[in-house]
Amino acid sequence: MELILKYFPHLTPRQQEQLAALGGLYREWNEKINVISRKDIANLYERHILHSLGIARVINFRPSTRILDVGTGGGFPGIPLAIAFPEVRFHLLDSIGKKIRVATAVAEAIGLENVTFAHKRVEEERGEYDFVVSRAVMPLADLARLVRKNIAPAGRNSLPNGILCLKGGELGAELQPFRHLAEVFPLGGEFEEEFFATKKVVYLPVIPNKRAHK
Numbered sequence: 001m002e003l004i005l006k007y008f009p010h011l012t013p014r015q016q017e018q019l020a021a022l023g024g025l026y027r028e029w030n031e032k033i034n035v036i037s038r039k040d041i042a043n044l045y046e047r048h049i050l051h052s053l054g055i056a057r058v059i060n061f062r063p064s065t066r067i068l069d070v071g072t073g074g075g076f077p078g079i080p081l082a083i084a085f086p087e088v089r090f091h092l093l094d095s096i097g098k099k100i101r102v103a104t105a106v107a108e109a110i111g112l113e114n115v116t117f118a119h120k121r122v123e124e125e126r127g128e129y130d131f132v133v134s135r136a137v138m139p140l141a142d143l144a145r146l147v148r149k150n151i152a153p154a155g156r157n158s159l160p161n162g163i164l165c166l167k168g169g170e171l172g173a174e175l176q177p178f179r180h181l182a183e184v185f186p187l188g189g190e191f192e193e194e195f196f197a198t199k200k201v202v203y204l205p206v207i208p209n210k211r212a213h214k
Contacts, residue, residue: 018110035074052077057190063087068129071137075103090115128152135166151206162205
């Protein structure tokens, strides 16, 4: 928790309590259902929770913003972001039922009330959202194609509605089709830990495909 407070010192006592509870909950669930690499569970706060909160360094979501987390796994980045933005609505999606089971149980255990969950593929999702978030789920071109139907046309935030992805490594080829649209925010400039040296938030504004609603 000290690591989170290092970068987010203004969290409320309730937010701190919820974040502090995640360590024990994920360790307990990981013994039953492996949603985080067993060798990586010791790095939960750095590599999963703080990493997820990297999106909060790029944008401060306004109240009532609607967020779709695609391929959330055990709840990343959706659960840490939902704690950080209690007035924002999050819908967490994963095609693997046991992962959604873990994410749901963790959210219930900490009393997180601004999240909903669904065991389904993103192709089946029909809801409208302001932003889609994800963490290294699929190439950006594939994600953009699949979620275009889910991006609402009206915006209410500092960035126009679109996609916010947590990614790492060399992204030149992946971003080539979007070279005039995508913005890259290096997390190495936000967090000093070595893990973040190659980590980035990629933002892609998406023009809604209205034909998808007809």
